[in-house]
Amino acid sequence: MAQKTWRIGVAGLGTVGAGLLTFLAxxxxxxxxxxxxxxxGVSARSRSRPRPFDxxxxxxxxxxxxxxxxxxxxxxxxxxxxxxGPAKAAVEAALRAxxxxxTANKALIAEHGADLAALAEAKGAPLLFxxxxxxxxxxxxxxxxxxxxxxxxxxxxxLNGTCNYILTEMEATGRSFAEVLGEAQRLGYAEADPTMDxxxxxxxxxxxxxxxxxxxxxxxxxxxxIEGIEGVDLLDxxxxxxLGYRIKLVASADRSPDxxxxxxxxxxxxxxxxxxxxGGALNALFIEGTRIGRIFIQGPxxxxxxxxxxxxxxxxxxxxxxxxPVFQKPATDLKPFTPVDPSKSLGRAxxxxxxxxxxxxxxxxxxxxxxxxxxxxSFLQKPVEKADGVPIVLTTHAxxxxxxxxxxxxxxxxxxxxxxxxxxxxxxx
Amino acid sequence: MAQKTWRIGVAGLGTVGAGLLTFLAxxxxxxxxxxxxxxxGVSARSRSRPRPFDxxxxxxxxxxxxxxxxxxxxxxxxxxxxxxGPAKAAVEAALRAxxxxxTANKALIAEHGADLAALAEAKGAPLLFxxxxxxxxxxxxxxxxxxxxxxxxxxxxxLNGTCNYILTEMEATGRSFAEVLGEAQRLGYAEADPTMDxxxxxxxxxxxxxxxxxxxxxxxxxxxxIEGIEGVDLLDxxxxxxLGYRIKLVASADRSPDxxxxxxxxxxxxxxxxxxxxGGALNALFIEGTRIGRIFIQGPxxxxxxxxxxxxxxxxxxxxxxxxPVFQKPATDLKPFTPVDPSKSLGRAxxxxxxxxxxxxxxxxxxxxxxxxxxxxSFLQKPVEKADGVPIVLTTHAxxxxxxxxxxxxxxxxxxxxxxxxxxxxxxx
Numbered sequence: 001m002a003q004k005t006w007r008i009g010v011a012g013l014g015t016v017g018a019g020l021l022t023f024l025a026x027x028x029x030x031x032x033x034x035x036x037x038x039x040x041g042v043s044a045r046s047r048s049r050p051r052p053f054d055x056x057x058x059x060x061x062x063x064x065x066x067x068x069x070x071x072x073x074x075x076x077x078x079x080x081x082x083x084x085g086p087a088k089a090a091v092e093a094a095l096r097a098x099x100x101x102x103t104a105n106k107a108l109i110a111e112h113g114a115d116l117a118a119l120a121e122a123k124g125a126p127l128l129f130x131x132x133x134x135x136x137x138x139x140x141x142x143x144x145x146x147x148x149x150x151x152x153x154x155x156x157x158x159l160n161g162t163c164n165y166i167l168t169e170m171e172a173t174g175r176s177f178a179e180v181l182g183e184a185q186r187l188g189y190a191e192a193d194p195t196m197d198x199x200x201x202x203x204x205x206x207x208x209x210x211x212x213x214x215x216x217x218x219x220x221x222x223x224x225x226i227e228g229i230e231g232v233d234l235l236d237x238x239x240x241x242x243l244g245y246r247i248k249l250v251a252s253a254d255r256s257p258d259x260x261x262x263x264x265x266x267x268x269x270x271x272x273x274x275x276x277x278x279g280g281a282l283n284a285l286f287i288e289g290t291r292i293g294r295i296f297i298q299g300p301x302x303x304x305x306x307x308x309x310x311x312x313x314x315x316x317x318x319x320x321x322x323x324x325p326v327f328q329k330p331a332t333d334l335k336p337f338t339p340v341d342p343s344k345s346l347g348r349a350x351x352x353x354x355x356x357x358x359x360x361x362x363x364x365x366x367x368x369x370x371x372x373x374x375x376x377x378s379f380l381q382k383p384v385e386k387a388d389g390v391p392i393v394l395t396t397h398a399x400x401x402x403x404x405x406x407x408x409x410x411x412x413x414x415x416x417x418x419x420x421x422x423x424x425x426x427x428x429x
Numbered sequence: 430m431a432q433k434t435w436r437i438g439v440a441g442l443g444t445v446g447a448g449l450l451t452f453l454a455x456x457x458x459x460x461x462x463x464x465x466x467x468x469x470g471v472s473a474r475s476r477s478r479p480r481p482f483d484x485x486x487x488x489x490x491x492x493x494x495x496x497x498x499x500x501x502x503x504x505x506x507x508x509x510x511x512x513x514g515p516a517k518a519a520v521e522a523a524l525r526a527x528x529x530x531x532t533a534n535k536a537l538i539a540e541h542g543a544d545l546a547a548l549a550e551a552k553g554a555p556l557l558f559x560x561x562x563x564x565x566x567x568x569x570x571x572x573x574x575x576x577x578x579x580x581x582x583x584x585x586x587x588l589n590g591t592c593n594y595i596l597t598e599m600e601a602t603g604r605s606f607a608e609v610l611g612e613a614q615r616l617g618y619a620e621a622d623p624t625m626d627x628x629x630x631x632x633x634x635x636x637x638x639x640x641x642x643x644x645x646x647x648x649x650x651x652x653x654x655i656e657g658i659e660g661v662d663l664l665d666x667x668x669x670x671x672l673g674y675r676i677k678l679v680a681s682a683d684r685s686p687d688x689x690x691x692x693x694x695x696x697x698x699x700x701x702x703x704x705x706x707x708g709g710a711l712n713a714l715f716i717e718g719t720r721i722g723r724i725f726i727q728g729p730x731x732x733x734x735x736x737x738x739x740x741x742x743x744x745x746x747x748x749x750x751x752x753x754p755v756f757q758k759p760a761t762d763l764k765p766f767t768p769v770d771p772s773k774s775l776g777r778a779x780x781x782x783x784x785x786x787x788x789x790x791x792x793x794x795x796x797x798x799x800x801x802x803x804x805x806x807s808f809l810q811k812p813v814e815k816a817d818g819v820p821i822v823l824t825t826h827a828x829x830x831x832x833x834x835x836x837x838x839x840x841x842x843x844x845x846x847x848x849x850x851x852x853x854x855x856x857x858x
Contacts, residue, residue, distance in 0.1 A: 023578065023720070032577055032645075032754045130575070136721035138575035146559070146567035148461055149452060149741025216461075274703065274727075291452075291734035292565035298703075299724035309720040312578025322751035325461045 005036045006319060007072055011064035011090055012079030013044035013051060016104055016131070019308030020077065021053045031316035040072040043090075064090035068099065075100045075318055077311060083107035091116060091127075098123040102314040104131035104307055110205035114218035114334050117326035127326045128314035133159065133206045134283045136306030137299030138313070142287065143213035144328065150289035152214040156252035156429055157285030158278055159206040161301035162190050162197040163229050163249040167266075168279045171237050171246065177230065189281070199228035200264040203251040211253035211262050214287070215337060216328035220262070223339035227265035236352060236422060239393045240268050242380060245350070246276040250427050259338030261345055267427040268350050268395075274298070275429060286429060343402035348377065348426035351396070353411065354389035354419040361416040362392065368414060372407030374399050389418040395426060434465045435748060436501055440493035440519055441508030442473040445533055445560070447482045448737030449506065454482075460745035469501040472519075493519035497528070504529045504747055506740060512536035520545060520556075527552040531743040533560035533736055539634035543647035543763050546755035556755045557743035562588065562635045563712045565735030566728030567742070571716065572642035573757065579718035581643040585681035585858055586714030587707055588635040590730035591619050591626040592658050592678040596695075597708045600666050600675065606659065618710070628657035629693040632680040640682035640691050643716070644766060645757035649691070652768035656694035665781060665851060668822045669697050671809060674779070675705040679856050688767030690774055696856040697779050697824075703727070704858060715858060772831035777806065777855035780825070782840065783818035783848040790845040791821065797843060801836030803828050818847040824855060 008024065010017055021039060028036045043061040061067035068076045068090045076094035078101060080087040087105055094101045096119065103109070109116070109129050120127035130140045143152070158164050162184065169180045181198065184190035196202045204224040212219040229249050240247050245268035253262045269276040274296055278284035283301030288294045300306045327334055355361045362381070369376060375397040382391055396404065408421050437453065439446055450468060457465045472490040490496035497505045497519045505523035507530060509516040516537055523530045525548065532538070538545070538558050549556035559569045572581065587593050591613065598609045610627065613619035625631045633653040641648040658678050669676050674697035682691045698705040703725055707713035712730030717723045729735045756763055784790045791810070798805060804826040811820055825833065837850050 019720075030577060032573075032757055032759075033752055034754075034759065136575075136579070136718075137724050138571055141570065141575050142567055144461075145746065146565075146570050146739075146742050148459060148745045149738035150565070272706070274706070277701070277703070277706075289565075289738070291448075291738040293729040293732075293735060295566050295726065295728035297724065297726045300722040303722075305720035306722060309576075309578035309718070313575050316577045317574065317751075320751040320753050322746075322749040323462055324749050325463075328461055330461070330463065 003034060003036060005038055006315070007040040007074040008037050008077055008315065009041040009067045009070060009073035009075070010039055010077045010079065011043040011067055012081065013042060013055065014079065015304035016307045016311065017044070017079045018051050018053045019304035020311050021055070023308055023312055030312060031319045033316065033319045035319040037315055041067045041070055043067045065093045068094035069097060073099065075102065075315060078103040078105055081105055081107070083111040088112060092119065095119045095123055095125050095127065098125050100126040100318040102128045102311055102318065104129065104311060106132040106202065106205040106209060110208040110219050110221040113209065113212060113327070114331065117331035117334065120326055121331045126318050128317060129209070130314050131307045131310035133209055134285065135300050135302045136309045137283060137297055137301070138310070139210060139285055139297060140213060142297065143210060144324065147214070147287065147289055147292065148328070150291045152255070152287060152289045154252065154254045154288045155207070155210045155214050155285060156250060156427070158248055158275060158283055159251045159285070159301065160197055160203040160249055161281035161283060162194070163203070164278065165189055165281045166198070167229060167232065167237070167247055167249065170234055171241065174234065176234050177232060198230055200226045200249060203249060203264045207251035207253050207262055207264060211260060211337070212327045214253060215255050215260055217260065217337035218334040220336040220339065224262040224264060225342050229266050232266050233422070235391060236424060239352060239380065239382070239391065240350060243378060243393065243395060244271055245269060245426070246271055247424065248275055248427070250275065256340060259340045261340040261342060263342065265425055267425045269427045269429060273429060275427065343400070345401050346398045347401065347428055348398050349396045349404055350393065350424040350426060351408070352391060352393045352422040353417055354391055356416045356418060357390045358416060364414055364416060365392070365411060368410050369407055372410055373403050374407045432463055432465060434467055435744070436469040436503040437466050437506060437744065438470040438496045438499060438502035438504070439468055439506045439508065440472040440496055441510065442471060442480060442484065443508065444733040445736045445740065446473070446508045447480050448733035449740050450482045450484070452737055452741055459741060460748045462745065462748045464748040466744055470496045470499055472496040494522045497523035498526060502528065504531065504744060507532040507534055510534055510536070512540040517541060521548065524548045524552055524554050524556065527554050529555040529747040531557045531740055531747065533558065533740060535561040535631065535634040535638060539637040539648050539650040542638065542641060542756070543760065546760035546763065549755055550760045555747050557746060558638070559743050560736045560739035562638055563714065564729050564731045565738045566712060566726055566730070567739070568639060568714055568726060569642060571726065572639060573753065576643070576716065576718055576721065577757070579720045581684070581716060581718045583681065583683045583717045584636070584639045584643050584714060585679060585856070587677055587704060587712055588680045588714070588730065589626055589632040589678055590710035590712060591623070592632070593707065594618055594710045595627070596658060596661065596666070596676055596678065599663055600670070603663065605663055606661060627659055629655045629678060632678060632693045636680035636682050636691055636693060640689060640766065641756045643682060644684050644689055646689065646766035647763040649765040649768065653691040653693060654771050658695050661695050662851070664820060665853060668781060668809065668811065668820065669779060672807060672822065672824060673700055674698060674855070675700055676853065677704055679704065685769060688769045690769040690771060692771065694854055696854045698856045698858060702858060704856065772829070772834070774830050775827045776830065776857055777827050778825045778833055779822065779853040779855060780837070781820060781822045781851040782846055783820055785845045785847060786819045787845060793843055793845060794821070794840060797839050798836050801839055802832050803836045
């Protein structure tokens with residue numbers, strides 16, 4: 001095992017980049033295969049911004065593409081972020097030059113993964129992105145390498161730490177989504193523009209990548225059905241708890257003979273279930289294979305330390321010289337999966353209604369649901385708390401989404417039903 | 430990615446071997462890197478034993494060493510088992526010939542891992558053993574590859590499915606260890622000679638391997654402190670539950686400036702803790718790193734399907750051509766870790782005493798503990814159930830093991846204490 005020196009170019013110097021530079025400066029010989037890693041160039045938007053790591057002695061590149069193309073760069077690390085723009089241009093430049101690329105960029109991989117994989121494999125350059133999903137918890141490596149002797153049927157879990165933190169805090173403190181989000185922004189746990197996180201788009205990027213690895217398809221972010229947590233009401237969190245559930249933003253990808261269904265939405269998980277138990281900023285994932293059975297992994301989903309460690313592990317993998325397809329199959333064989341029509345998917349549901357406090361209302365609601373073919377599993381009416389309506393909640397047995405939605409339209413039209421019914425899914429886990 | 434054919438020799442045709450042959454016959458092109466796997470030779474103790482897979486068309490070798498040496502064998506898969514004898518001879522022969530070896534043999538790796546790693550690395554032959562620990566749940570890959578950008582402080586978990594099944598059944602059905610073990614043997618979940626499992630030795634093999642991977646040391650099975658579950662009384666399971674705990678066989682490896690402490694013993698885990706929640710034959714593991722934080726993985730720990738899938742994943746890894754040290758460092762740098770004296774280790778404990786039903790006993794016990802420097806955290810006396818003594822249980826605050834053991838001697842000597850006090854540790858998780 002030769003003591004080769006690998007010259008690393010790092011583009012993007014936020015917290016993860018700074019964590020990586022610190023690590024590589026302290027442990028240039030961290031890779032077990034015996035190579036040394038030395039940073040030979042950096043690039044970021046601002047050279048002068050205060051950083052926890054001194055970059056004044058490192059060669060600076062204004063343009064990440066120039067860093068990728070530099071003859072001093074053997075491995076290009078992309079920590080810029082964003083599905084297009086400089087991140088994509090620089091990654092393409094590095095791959096085109098046959099250089100291994102390590103990235104934490106989930107948007108880039110989810111939206112352009114198949115094209116980048118084709119380029120990487122044509123040039124014989126590894127393209128690794130462990131840090132794009134679940135921080136330092138190796139979900140990507142598990143699906144790409146450890147599950148190849150299995151046929152994965154589904155992956156489902158909590159992939160966005162910000163949403164999980166917000167939902168956990170709402171339940172723990174009884175505060176609203178807006179209040180907790182505001183606090184999370186002040187504490188730096190949520191971005192100034194939180195849309196990517198709370199809208200479910202970040203989780204959708206991640207589950208699209210995992211689906212591609214699990215099922216040997218091209219990532220198909222455009223096919224993901226996405227609902228965020230902005231509409232999760234504190235009342236729903238409390239009522240779900242009364243019914244024995246906790247609300248989580250669950251991202252899932254399920255393979256069936258019809259194709260693949262990729263979804264992100266707030267879902268009820270039974271309180272004793274590992275997904276319900278994963279609180280705060282934790283990420284958690286179930287992988288179900290036909291041979292291996294159900295594997296569960298959980299860990300911190302983000303943060304400078306874990307994410308930088310994942311990037312470092314990818315750099316160590318590059319040094320082993322391993323040749324693997326970027327996803328589960330050679331890029332030339334990758335096809336986008338066939339999306340399954342979600343209206344045909346079967347599942348249990350939680351419905352919250354606000355109804356007039358008058359006789360016969362419950363009979364009307366249950367009769368309407370029965371007529372529409374929806375079977376009720378549990379029912380809860382809480383003492384009146386609001387002047388403008390009584391909340392009632394119910395859970396259904398498994399029902400096709402199209403049947404459920406038609407039933408909801410009929411309930412919404414009942415004179416005694418005051419607001420639009422609130423629908424949440426019960427996680428199929 | 431060339432369509433090279435890899436000729437696989439499989440020695441040992443129990444359930445895992447049969448599962449592997451079935452899988453490779455169905456999916457010879459399973460490996461993403463593009464090679465084909467074809468079985469070109471098999472070996473086992475008996476050629477004629479009925480098997481779920483027809484081996485009559487496969488070249489047969491009476492001697493696994495001859496199979497390892499055969500010019501028709503590119504990759505040698507060892508599923509014989511046992512730390513010495515034919516398994517070791519055949520693995521050594523294959524490595525000596527520079528052939529990649531994939532094995533599920535935890536005893537072999539735990540007891541001879543350093544020597545085999547030295548041989549493998551000298552010959553440039555991969556030696557992979559994912560299936561040796563946690564079946565299809567990739568604990569080995571995680572520690573060997575995904576954690577290299579971190580410094581692991583501890584690994585701890587449930588690594589023996591048979592023990593976990595027995596403890597789960599004892600609690601669920603209120604039956605004794607002997608009864609549940611007998612049933613597990615009839616169902617084929619436990620061996621005719623269950624010593625390796627219930628004595629904690631199997632878990633000790635596995636945690637010795639994980640410790641080596643986690644800390645970059647040679648496996649040091651001889652240094653493991655081992656206690657099995659034979660002495661776990663149903664009464665302890667029930668009393669622990671009253672105190673909010675569940676008894677699990679926990680295997681742990683902790684790194685400190687003094688060295689490494691590797692232990693296997695029945696331990697109390699809080700009921701809500703993921704280790705307490707892992708029931709039946711599940712395996713579960715916490716990995717704690719200084720950068721990544723705490724990662725938890727859980728999955729089926731054994732069985733033909735998961736274990737064969739792990740072997741297949743290792744074969745796929747061989748096909749990538751990756752060059753890595755067998756453990757966390759090159760074998761030439763591997764040293765056995767310095768074992769930490771367990772008597773110096775700090776921990777909380779559970780003590781059960783059987784005492785005479787007379788005044789002043791509790792005062793005598795608590796005073797004796799206090800004098801010995803052991804601080805009581807909780808105390809429970811249950812209504813009398815036996816004529817020959819009243820059970821009392823208590824938990825302690827963290828105390829050095831040597832102090833605790835001295836205190837136990839003093840309590841055992843009290844006239845009102847009838848049996849030898851029962852000590853169980855509370856897991857440090």
